Amino acid sequence: MRNTLRGQDFINLRDLTPEQFRYLLDLAHTLKAEKRAGVDQRRFTGKNVIAQFEWGSTRTRCAFETSCHDLGIGFTYLSNSHVGIQETVKDTIRVFSEMYDAIVWRSQGPEKFMYEIADYADIPVINALTTEDHPTQMLADAMTLEELWGGAGSCKGKKMAYLGAAAIEPLWYGRMCAYLGMDLYVIGPDLYDHKMLPEYIEELEGLFAKYSPQNKLVISDDPNLLEGMDVLTTEEWEYTNSSTGDDHGYDCWMHYAKELTPYRLTSDLMKYVKNPDVVVLHMLPSLHNADHKLGQQLLEEAPDQASRDLIASGLEISDEFFEKHASEIFREAGTRQHTIKAVLAATIGC
Numbered sequence: 001m002r003n004t005l006r007g008q009d010f011i012n013l014r015d016l017t018p019e020q021f022r023y024l025l026d027l028a029h030t031l032k033a034e035k036r037a038g039v040d041q042r043r044f045t046g047k048n049v050i051a052q053f054e055w056g057s058t059r060t061r062c063a064f065e066t067s068c069h070d071l072g073i074g075f076t077y078l079s080n081s082h083v084g085i086q087e088t089v090k091d092t093i094r095v096f097s098e099m100y101d102a103i104v105w106r107s108q109g110p111e112k113f114m115y116e117i118a119d120y121a122d123i124p125v126i127n128a129l130t131t132e133d134h135p136t137q138m139l140a141d142a143m144t145l146e147e148l149w150g151g152a153g154s155c156k157g158k159k160m161a162y163l164g165a166a167a168i169e170p171l172w173y174g175r176m177c178a179y180l181g182m183d184l185y186v187i188g189p190d191l192y193d194h195k196m197l198p199e200y201i202e203e204l205e206g207l208f209a210k211y212s213p214q215n216k217l218v219i220s221d222d223p224n225l226l227e228g229m230d231v232l233t234t235e236e237w238e239y240t241n242s243s244t245g246d247d248h249g250y251d252c253w254m255h256y257a258k259e260l261t262p263y264r265l266t267s268d269l270m271k272y273v274k275n276p277d278v279v280v281l282h283m284l285p286s287l288h289n290a291d292h293k294l295g296q297q298l299l300e301e302a303p304d305q306a307s308r309d310l311i312a313s314g315l316e317i318s319d320e321f322f323e324k325h326a327s328e329i330f331r332e333a334g335t336r337q338h339t340i341k342a343v344l345a346a347t348i349g350c
Helices: 018-037 059-071 089-099 112-120 135-149 169-180 198-210 250-254 258-262 267-273 294-302 305-312 319-324 328-346
Strands: 049-052 072-075 101-104 125-127 159-163 181-188 217-220 231-233 278-284
Touching: 018 135, 018 169, 018 328, 049 059, 049 089, 049 217, 049 267, 059 072, 059 250, 059 328, 072 328, 089 112, 101 112, 101 250, 101 328, 112 125, 125 135, 125 328, 135 169, 135 278, 135 328, 159 169, 169 181, 169 198, 258 305, 267 319, 278 319, 278 328, 319 328
Parallel strands: 049 072, 049 101, 101 125, 159 181, 159 231, 181 217, 231 278
Antiparallel strands: none
């Protein structure tokens, strides 16, 4: 398949065609096979990439940096710069365009900010996460499922369920499912703060109608609909209280714990799923136990023993269920490298 992404931005999956999505997945599979075989992948010596991350990052940053090294690309992680402080973003992007071959940006702002950057830049802009999409993660999840189920085309007809806090991430997964020919069930509490906006649902309905009219997009609070699911996924319960602006404290994680608890990924949930071979994914990080600084903070602030027990055993996914499916979850983390490598190779010019 011909590469039609050279010199193009990579900001949102909806900007791709299914053929381009397929091209990136096939390229990622090839690059992973090459790496496993010890093939020298330094095909881009003399090229350079700059990364600006406004949010913390582990997997995404590591994947970009190691992928650049493998491909022979110089990598700059920007810190302590003038951007947005005493220099406009537009001026900074014009500087980057003089020195680099691609820009990687993780933005705390709305997605339109990424498109503004792309308008300023003369080089490809790659989205490393905005609230509206995490396209490199969705490629990684698609690659993981293909590896587990038998390669290209193996996702077609399968059923994915996203459970829990469902305001944003199901939008990302919906685009992926529409391209792969999968059903998507979004199962979570009937709460405004944890439901997709109507415009998000409208976008997904349009994508399914265009690319996968034979597949289902189902949004419900009924866990009985989980029977026969092939893959389950979820995300942290992080919630920002608009009245207080709290996005770090106890309320951020536990405000809706009572309402979200019935949608935790646990072994008990399998009474609804009834598929012993179900795949479980989690894009990470996960609060599947309290063995970290945040977990200890939540335990200290918990008002009662029931809350402490919940925090210690795992919030959006129980520790027991997480460890049972750890091989799938950490394979998913590992595929971040190969799909990001594919995006770099395609946009810079493979």
